Amino acid sequence: MPIDADTEKFIKVIALKNSVEHDGKAQVDAVIAKFIGSKPELRSQIKALIPEIKAMVHEINAISVADQKLLLEELAPGETAAKKRTEQQLQLPQLEGAVHGKVVTRFPPEPNGYPHIGHAKAAIIDEEYAHLYAGRLILRFDDTNPLKEKLEYYDAIAEGLEWLGVKPDIVKNTSDDIDLLHNYGRKLIELDGAYVCTCSQNTIHDLRGKGLPCECRQDPAIALERVEKMFGDLYDQNEAIVRFKGDMADQNTAMRDPALFRIIEGEHPKLGNKVRVWPTYDFAAPIEDSIDGVTHALRTKEYELRNALYFAILERLKLRKPHLIEFSRLEFEGIPVSKRKIRPLIDNGTIKSWDDPRLPTLAAFRKRGFVPEAIRKFVLSLGFTLAETKPPFEALEAFNRKIIDPISPRLFFVKNPAEVRVQGAREMEVMLKNHPTDATLGTRKVKAGDLLYISGDDAANLKVGTEIRLIELFNIKITGVDLRNGALSIAAKVGDDEIRQSMPKVQWIAKNDIVEYKVLIPKELYIGEEYNTNSLEIARGFAESFVSRLKPDARVQFVRFGFCRIDDDQTAIMTHR
Template sequence: KFILRFDDTNPENALLEFYDAQKEDLRWLGIEWDAEYHTSDNLPRHYKLAEQLIGQQDAYLCKCSPDVIREGRFHGKSCACREQFTGPVGLDLWKQMLTSRDMTWILRLRGEMNSENTAMRDPTLFRVITTRHPLTGDTYHVWPTYDFAGAVEDSISGVTHPFRTKEYELRDQVYFRILNLLKLRAPHLMEFSRLSINGMPVSKRKIKPLIEQGLVSGYDDVRLPTLRGLKRRGIVPEAIKQFVLQQGFSKVESVVDFSLVESVNRKYLDPRVKRYYFVPDPIQLVVKDAPQKTVKIALHPDATMGERTIHTASIFFIPRQDAMKMNLGEVFRLKGLYNVKIIKKNETIQGSYSGDALIAETAKIQWTTEEHIPLTVFVPGLIFTGENFNPESLQELHGYAEKAVAEVPSGDIVQFERVGFVCLEKQKTGLVGFFTHK
């Protein structure tokens, strides 16, 4: 049984759009769930369990400042609140805390202040957050921490095997202590190492500041390894799942290159993606004595994927880089069309028609006619160089695409021959592309 649970117990981080966004992302991956609920739905039950801990003198109210608490944990020394504000006195204060939005006290577990595991040094279980919650509004202002909510919800919802990253290992002792004190069933924790990708942030802790500072456009920025970013970039669900399976379940820390994702993705795209011509940094080519032609060019080596029809005259556009490499008198082939001999090079390239027959070892160049569409392809790179943000992590490739590209649905992936795979997106300003990989 697959339970989708939203641990939305920090209103400062819970936005209404996040709920639907996460469900959409999971469905895009082909994942369905059997049950769905929000931890915020269960706060009354959490409050009763907190009262149980206070009544047992296993938790206490604390009014110390964050600095004092931090200092006490560092030196392993408890504060006076530990003995004063538990039991009946603590329960009275707890009731005040639930009714007063101005009370800045916290509820702490009575752990072990001398423990070598610093997570056990009286961790916070509940705190006051007055930010309006997207689902419950202003109904609640006392919210459980993940230490408390995670343990309780795993147990009462029937979860048998919670999966979480290895960074929580030190908090396992807190997890089981809470459940033991409350006499709740203890699930079997399964922990694994976080998969790190070279030069790309994989944690919300690193991604959120990039968004807040305007360094990336949002969680769907194509430079990010978020599901939305990967989808927009042109990474397909099958490739993501295959990549994850290849990495396996391990506690060994590992850093991989994104090229591994690209390699898997390429195997899925190559047999099913249509091919078109795109000319980066175009320069005009005028062909003398050019025959007017109507050519049909296959959309893929697999003939069942169809073809497109292009009408040609004497004016073309070819990649400037290719044109600059060729010498006067050199013959090249307009791919899928005919041969051209270069007779002059300046602001434009002038050539002459040199027949239709294939010539061995002749450069084959993609092209467009005057009937083309301007297209900008955004090329994502690594966001970080070491620990520093890379301001050059998103490049722009400007060029012309053949007219048929305008009819490709937004979100579809195409292969621009001699350029690479590109995911197309129709925006308010027009069609753009996001470079997937070669």
């Protein structure tokens, strides 16, 4: 059947997109489905078109991916953005056994704290994989320890993900399935795959070290007798636990009869005091993954030794086994994510809140002025390495700078101001551009006269005779440098108007345009194992009055100082240089 040029081009674009998304091999069925979906009016002719479509797909699949991309760009320049996204996704390796449309991933944070950059990495990778395979992402609050979990943290995690732009398809709690988990626990004991142990913690510890079983393990009849007592809530806290029947002499210590259930007295944020017997992560994770339909469970490398246990539990219960994939944890040098290092600083009041800009929490990144898109790009740029290296914080900064540089107005801020009296300067009105290349960010009018301020650091470098350029104003020649009341005071006269490369070019604030201002500069929270007592520098000085017109959350670049997020009308927080 003859096919018109427009239809042919339309089909080619669909086939090329499909092929670029699938490592250079377009799938005929997918192309046909997409075509029918987009042009329902041609449905009646589809039978006649199929041979044509097949021929086109065949032709396209015969050329290289690079050529396919070029051809796609030529035929449909509008697809460039979509193509870029595909390329970004391809930085992640293919998932073993993944079937397009059937992949289910899950992000299972415990609601026991504020989400941090490590959570962001996991959630983003989980979501990217779900999208890559047109699958689904489950957000599962792994809430099986009432002593550690709070409603506040469920909310903080949900808010953090929303800010990141991670959109789960399903949201659930492990605690929703508590009855089911209890049933699987009973069943595992009945199958002789677990037992109730009433030994003391010390005994268990000792025997584990020696690789020896305890008495509770030996007789399945005892286990069956105790199972009713355990799940019937008749034991006291610390009186009994359920242990997996592994191998007490296993080289892998994670298999030496680990705890699967323990009794915890405490008010659970979702279930109150209704439940006392709580599964451990080791038991809940494989069961939940399996019954939730998770096909690919991604978790950090620190769980590697527990993979054997994960599969052994599913094996004994005859439950479907997901693929387990490990990736490396993410944290930055000097900014630990561990609660052990952060919690005490919060508890003793050194750090007032979880969004303190020195912390690696998502709330802190937000408060500091990072954009979520930068975090996603950064995480994906790391790829899928298993190496436990800490990437430099500057790498994340670079992604963020690239995004905010074009949209941040340039303003002047002078730290530790030094006054400059300029002899012979007439009062004048200057129009300053808010951005060097983007006129849409507007201009501001500043009245400058013979009294100005520059930063103390710049002033400290001046000597009589030095010539400097006051940016977008005029040159001045220094005629005197004095120290008055601990602050430098500069005398100068107006120089010529030629901007010479050798001149220092400094930002300034006019006398009538001053706002007292401070910028919080977050530094490394820890130096080695020690809390850095200088982790929050406060730079005080003057900003241009224009800054008061910016609302909280606005971004700004203080020239020769750094990018900042406006916090309130007298404070900004430095994002990065």
